[in-house]
Amino acid sequence: MKRDTLTRVLDAQKAKQPFVLAINLKTHEQVELTAKLSGQEDWMMAEVHEAIRSDKSRTKTAPDGTPWFFNVFNPPLRLVIIGAVHIAQPLARMGVDAGYDVTVVDPRESFASPDRFPDVTLRSEWPDEALENIAPDARTAIVTLTHDPKLDDPALLVALRSPAFYIGALGSKKTQNARQERLSEAGFSESERARISGPVGLDIGAKSPAEIAISILAEITQTLRRGHP
Amino acid sequence: MAECRMNARSKPLDNNVLAQAAAWADAGQKVALATVIETWGSAPRPVGSQLAICQDANFVGSVSGGCIEGDVVTRALDSIETGASEVLEYGVADAMAWEVGLACGGKIKIYLEPLTLNPLIPDPAAGA
Numbered sequence: 387m388k389r390d391t392l393t394r395v396l397d398a399q400k401a402k403q404p405f406v407l408a409i410n411l412k413t414h415e416q417v418e419l420t421a422k423l424s425g426q427e428d429w430m431m432a433e434v435h436e437a438i439r440s441d442k443s444r445t446k447t448a449p450d451g452t453p454w455f456f457n458v459f460n461p462p463l464r465l466v467i468i469g470a471v472h473i474a475q476p477l478a479r480m481g482v483d484a485g486y487d488v489t490v491v492d493p494r495e496s497f498a499s500p501d502r503f504p505d506v507t508l509r510s511e512w513p514d515e516a517l518e519n520i521a522p523d524a525r526t527a528i529v530t531l532t533h534d535p536k537l538d539d540p541a542l543l544v545a546l547r548s549p550a551f552y553i554g555a556l557g558s559k560k561t562q563n564a565r566q567e568r569l570s571e572a573g574f575s576e577s578e579r580a581r582i583s584g585p586v587g588l589d590i591g592a593k594s595p596a597e598i599a600i601s602i603l604a605e606i607t608q609t610l611r612r613g614h615p
Numbered sequence: 616m617a618e619c620r621m622n623a624r625s626k627p628l629d630n631n632v633l634a635q636a637a638a639w640a641d642a643g644q645k646v647a648l649a650t651v652i653e654t655w656g657s658a659p660r661p662v663g664s665q666l667a668i669c670q671d672a673n674f675v676g677s678v679s680g681g682c683i684e685g686d687v688v689t690r691a692l693d694s695i696e697t698g699a700s701e702v703l704e705y706g707v708a709d710a711m712a713w714e715v716g717l718a719c720g721g722k723i724k725i726y727l728e729p730l731t732l733n734p735l736i737p738d739p740a741a742g743a
Contacts, residue, residue, distance in 0.1 A: 387648055389732050392637050409726060411652070414700045443663030445653045445724075455652040455726060457663055 391418055395459050402461035402487075404438045411445070411453040430454075462487040463525050465606070468513045468541040469532035470497035473556070477529070477599035478506045484603060486527070491516040491541070514540035517548070527552035527606045529586060533561070539568060546578055552609045554586035554602060581614065619644050619669030632676035636667035636730060645670040646730040647691035651678050651723055655706070658721035670695055678725055679705070690727060700728035 391407065398405035398420070406419040408430060419426065419434045426434075433446050437458040445455045465481040467474045470492035481488040488506040491513050492498035498508045509516045513530075522528060528545045529552075530538040538555060545553045546569070555565065562584040569579050587601030588608065619639055639646045649666040651658070659680035666676040666684065668691035678687060683705045690703060706722030 387728055387730055389637075389640055389730055392633060392640070392730065395633060396637060409728075411702055411726065414728070442661075443650075443652075445662070455650070457650060 387416065391416065394418060399459060399461060404461065405459045406434045406437055407457045407459070408434075409455045409457070411455055413452075461525070463610070464489065464520075464522070464527070466491060466517065466520055466522065466526060466528045468492070468517075468528070468530040468538060469534075469556075470494070470499075470503060470508070471531050471533075473531050473595040473598050473602075475502060476596040477531075477602055478503055480599055480603050482506065484607070489516075489520060492532070493537070512540060513537050514544050517541055517544040522548040522550040524549045524551055526550045527554075527610075529554040529556070529602060529606075531556045531586075533557060535565070535568070539565070542569065542582065543572060546574055546581060552606050552614075553582050554605065555582050555584040556586045557584060559585060583609075619671045619673040632665045632667050635675045639667070639669045640730055640732070645695045647694045648728055648730060649678050649687045649691060649703075650726045650728075652702070652726045653724040654721060655723075656721040658723050660723075666691075668692070668695075679723060683723070683725075687725060687727065694727050694729050698729050698731070700726070703727055 387407070395405050395407065404421060408417040408419055419430070421435060421438055423431070429449055433444070433456050437444060437456045438460060441458065441460050443455070443457045445453055447453055463486050465486035465488045467477060467488065467490045470490050474490055478488045478490055482505050489509060490498055490503050490506055491509045491511070493510050493512050495510050498510060500508065511519065517528070522545065528541070528550050530541050532538050533556060542553070542555060555562070557565065565584070566579055583605060586605070587598060588604045590601050592598045592601040636646050636648060647668045649668065651660055651662050651664045654662055660678055664676070664678055666674055666678045666687060668674045668688050670692070672688055672692060674684065674688055677684060687703065694700070703725040704722070705725070
């Protein structure tokens with residue numbers, strides 16, 4: 387790989403743009419490709435689109451019989467945490483380790499301080515406004531942790547209208563039932579509300595904030611890899 | 616000579632490998648990249664997984680569960696010296712299975728290449 391190509395891969399990652407590097411395995415020729423590119427051969431662009439869509443790098447044989455490797459560099463998965471509370475600290479750290487671009491949202495700036503949350507993006511807008519700006523896509527997970535309907539509910543209203551692959555809400559069964567009723571009154575159907583995982587996380591008997599973070603990240607992983615239960 | 620030191624924690628795991636490769640290159644170190652390009656059976660790391668190797672054999676990332684990294688690093692140091700790219704194959708069917716094969720019974724193809732500072736000028740005489 388050329389040093390310049392490496393720079394362009396890293397720049398695309400920063401700009402959250404997908405990037406594909408195609409390598410001719412016989413001649414070692416390398417071609418840099420993006421989804422918007424024109425002028426390349428059709429079969430090659432078809433592989434580029436499919437690699438980006440499926441998020442899977444692959445080896446394919448060109449019409450002339452030459453093997454090519456398509457290495458896709460998609461933007462990182464995103465994890466948005468509402469509430470800069472204690473559980474959010476280990477969850478943010480573990481999220482970074484699991485490859486997520488992590489954002490923590492809390493209008494209470496004493497909670498969402500860079501000292502408490504190194505390595506992540508902090509936003510101090512109200513959760514619904516923050517989520518509108520973040521614009522969650524199908525590669526985004528959203529978790530609400532504040533316990534406070536004033537903060538959690540506005541976030542969930544935006545989350546439920548987004549294609550986010552995972553939506554989780556902290557709270558006991560009783561809290562979940564009350565929340566489901568409020569969301570029902572806000573006009574969300576039962577199947578729409580069923581997208582919310584609550585009580586949040588896999589049932590592993592987690593007690594401490596770090597253990598609860600593990601159970602949440604495990605459920606996010608399960609949903610990412612196997613789909614919503 | 617500066618060492619191939621690791622950066623402290625940085626963001627996403629898979630980008631980490633390339634960010635570390637870039638940091639090594641910027642520090643004047645020679646670097647090679649190994650990428651999983653095909654797998655069969657129960658290969659431990661998916662296609663696209665990468666390993667960056669610095670000239671002093673320090674490395675970051677992975678292309679298997681640790682089964683073949685040792686051999687890939689050795690070959691990467693050759694690649695850094697010669698500037699040549701190649702496709703490596705590992706698996707139970709491989710003659711080297713006893714030494715560096717995959718215990719899990721999988722088979723992996725790796726693309727190994729040096730990080731080149733200047734654009735390579737294609738040599739028409741080289742051919743495939």
